[in-house]
Each structure stands twice: as structure tokens, then as C-alpha cells.
Amino acid sequence: MPSGKYRVAIIGAGAIAGAHQQAYEAQRDRAEIVAVVDVDADRAKAFATKHGIAQTYTDVASMLEQARPDLVSICTPPIAHREAVLACLAAGAWVWCEKPPVLSLAEYDELAAAEGPEGPYVGYVFQHRFGSAASTLRKQIAEKTLGRPHVAVCHTLWYRDTDYYAVPWRGKWETEGGGPAMGHGIHQMDLMLSLLGDWHEIRALMGTLDRDVQTEDVSLASVSFANGAMASVINSVLSPRQESYLRFDFDDATVEVSHLYGYDNSNWKWTPRDGVPAETAAGWAPSEDLASSHVAQLAVYLDALEAGERPPASGHDGRRTMELVTALYQSAITGKPVLRSELVPGNPFYTQLDGGGRYQPSRLGA
Incomplete structure (x- = not known):
């Protein structure tokens, strides 16, 4: 674990983002949400204000460059999963992505190929x-x-x-x-x-x-x-x-x-x-x-992150x-x-x- 807590960002401030926020709150000794991204600036600000999150963004690239998260939750509609996951992996961030993982097996394999041999990995929400x-x-x-x-x-x-x-x-x-x-x-x-x-x-x-x-x-x-x-x-x-x-x-x-x-x-x-x-x-x-x-799933995911190991519900385990x-x-x-x-x-x-x-x-x- 880096000094202090894992820095977390949430992409997508819709309804399901609340479930992710609650999960991170339950793991507040290990993780802290430092940024939220949404194409709707007002929605991002409302989510950040409600949950005490310091930074808001309307584009993923700016968030990754400035907030430099260790872990990113992706809570967007399915069509936006692929690009967000690829951007986060390229920036060195681990990813926890909502279901359905992506729109096709071709996209799933593309994201798996973008992972590093020892991480960062993308895991999927199958709680x-x-x-x-x-x-x-x-x-x-x-x-x-x-x-x-x-x-x-x-x-x-x-x-x-x-x-x-x-x-x-x-x-x-x-x-x-x-x-x-x-x-x-x-x-x-x-x-x-x-x-x-x-x-x-x-x-x-x-x-x-x-x-x-x-x-x-x-x-x-x-x-x-x-x-x-x-x-x-x-x-x-x-x-x-x-x-x-x-x-x-x-x-x-x-x-x-x-x-x-x-x-x-x-x-x-x-x-x-x-x-x-x-x-x-x-x-x-x-x-x-x-x-x-x-x-429950986030606790297991963070254990894998700390150990530098592939989390459950990723790779072959998620592809099935x-x-x-x-x-x-x-x-x-x-x-x-x-x-x-x-x-x-x-x-x-x-x-x-x-x-x-x-x-x-x-x-x-x-």
C-alpha cells in the first residue's frame, strides 16, 4: 500500500456510484475517494458535495493527470466502459468496473491485453x-x-x-x-x-x-x-x-x-x-x-491490490x-x-x- 490510503476516483456520478461510495466508506482506513468525474459538471459537483470529495472533473484524461488515483471505479453506462478502462490502465491505475463489463468479448480481450503482467488489472463488479x-x-x-x-x-x-x-x-x-x-x-x-x-x-x-x-x-x-x-x-x-x-x-x-x-x-x-x-x-x-x-467484493479487491495479485472477477474468471x-x-x-x-x-x-x-x-x- 502507498503511504497513507489508496487514492480512489469514481467515473460516473449516477445512481450506482452511490454503492461504490458506500463500499469505499466501509474501507476508509485503506481507501479515500479523492475525485469524481461526470460529463455533467453539476451532477459531479452534487455528488462530491454530498460525500465530501475534494475534486471534480468532466473528463477522464484531466482527472488521471491531476488526481493520479491508484484505483478507479467506473460507474458509467456500458458503452463508456472500454475507453475509460483503457485510459485508467494506461495511467497505471487499477480498475473496478461495473457490470456488464464491456459490450463484447472482443472488447473484453482488448482490455485484458492492456493489463500489465503484474498489474494494473481491471476487475468487474459481480458482488x-x-x-x-x-x-x-x-x-x-x-x-x-x-x-x-x-x-x-x-x-x-x-x-x-x-x-x-x-x-x-x-x-x-x-x-x-x-x-x-x-x-x-x-x-x-x-x-x-x-x-x-x-x-x-x-x-x-x-x-x-x-x-x-x-x-x-x-x-x-x-x-x-x-x-x-x-x-x-x-x-x-x-x-x-x-x-x-x-x-x-x-x-x-x-x-x-x-x-x-x-x-x-x-x-x-x-x-x-x-x-x-x-x-x-x-x-x-x-x-x-x-x-x-x-x-464485500471491495474488501477482497483491496486485498488483491495490496498483494499485487489479480483480483477475483477479472481475467479468465470474469471472461467466463x-x-x-x-x-x-x-x-x-x-x-x-x-x-x-x-x-x-x-x-x-x-x-x-x-x-x-x-x-x-x-x-x-x-
Whole structure:
């Protein structure tokens, strides 16, 4: 750690920047926000005044030159992630970037190539994998405490009305990268992948059933994993009773979590199969209760920064989630199964998640 605290800047002073500010406040003994950047000068000043931040800027280059941050949080719309990450890495700053990481695998690989061999690195916000319950289950899977995984369910059933899509960059391939699979369900899919590991094949459907958007508003997929497990995935913004639900069936137990935008231990349930001793099942409970949050992920990120190590949810660990989203779109648009090995340069979905304008919304039920 440099003398004192890590100097932090936030790029983008919209709603999600508040979650980052709260996370840094929880780590105020290690990090201090010294600058905020937003193209809207008034919004930057209002955010800085509210949170006691000394410097405001309207362009990234000036901030990097003058504030010289050690770490930068990127809280802009997805279309602006690539340029901001590249600028920060070139200036020697580590980066913590909001989801979705970027607009394509091509952009993801470009940013990975801009990292140094020992940093600076860019990590991505996938906070749901960092709660204590998920960490406990991940350890149990690694140690085969519950037996082999067989079946998984990964449902992001949310509701976003027409006013939500009045924001100009939402619901468009060129600015948001995709619909609920990219911008909403990506959190639960990342948690699933962090637990089950590498996926192998996906078969998917999607449609634009109601919202006036260029992207999908619902998708369904079946996924097979390298370890033999299979998963059902649904991503929706048309579900009035909202729920984020994951279920994992092992030899000896079913593990479930039901929440919306974040969980603690009370949202999780371990159900043993018949015949498993009660004392064995009792030992499966997490020993601590840490909620999934930006706060939880930032603590782990700063540990990696202090050690000079690649943080979780970066590099291959973050690419795996972008690969699944990409393949979901490719399968749904082409009507064919997609192997993970197909996601390489030359594949049109590698550079654009709609395959270069191949998706045409249709509302068959209208």
C-alpha cells in the first residue's frame, strides 16, 4: 500500500456510484475517494458535495493527470466502459468496473491485453459471489462435501417498466450490449458459474415480448457444464413478482437462495436428502453472515491490490460470464447450440452480441 490510503476516483456520478461510495466508506482506513468525474459538471459537483470529495472533473484524461488515483471505479453506462478502462490502465491505475463489463468479448480481450503482467488489472463488479453463504457453498463444492452437482436453476425474474427504458442508452445493442441477459441476469449467472465452474454448451431462446426495445426482454437457456451438471436459466424483465432464485441439486443435498438484489444467510437453505444425519447437515451452515454487496467484493479487491495479485472477477474468471452471455445470444439468434470453444475471433458474435444486426425483435403475442 502507498503511504497513507489508496487514492480512489469514481467515473460516473449516477445512481450506482452511490454503492461504490458506500463500499469505499466501509474501507476508509485503506481507501479515500479523492475525485469524481461526470460529463455533467453539476451532477459531479452534487455528488462530491454530498460525500465530501475534494475534486471534480468532466473528463477522464484531466482527472488521471491531476488526481493520479491508484484505483478507479467506473460507474458509467456500458458503452463508456472500454475507453475509460483503457485510459485508467494506461495511467497505471487499477480498475473496478461495473457490470456488464464491456459490450463484447472482443472488447473484453482488448482490455485484458492492456493489463500489465503484474498489474494494473481491471476487475468487474459481480458482488453476489462474495457473500458468506456463496463462499461456504463454493468451499463445499470444492471439497465434495455435498457430493457431485447434477442440476441447477438460475432465474432472474425482474420487472422493468416502459419508463425504465426511456433512458436513451437502455434497450439498445450498441449502448447497453444486450437486454436482461446482459444487464440483469448476468449477476445470477456469474454466481452460478463461480460455483459450478466452466460451462460447455448452451441452447437458448429469446424474444422481445412486450417492451419497446431493440434487445430481448426475456430469454431461456439450457446449459451443460464441464463437470457434467446441467442448468436451466431464465432472464426476464416482465415478471411482476420479482425474484432472483438459484437452486443446486447435489448427491446429498439441495441448496437454494431466493432474494432480489442481494442476500444474507437467511436467504439460503440447505436441504439434506433422506438418510443424511442431522448433525452432518447442521455442519453445513455458514459460520459467518456476510451479505452479498459491493462492500464485500471491495474488501477482497483491496486485498488483491495490496498483494499485487489479480483480483477475483477479472481475467479468465470474469471472461467466463461474458462468454456465457455471448453464447446465449448466439444460440437464441441462430437457433443452434453453441460450444464455449466457438467464441473466438472470426465469430460475428465475438465482436457484437447480436451478431452484427442479426436480431430483429418480434412481438408474436401483440
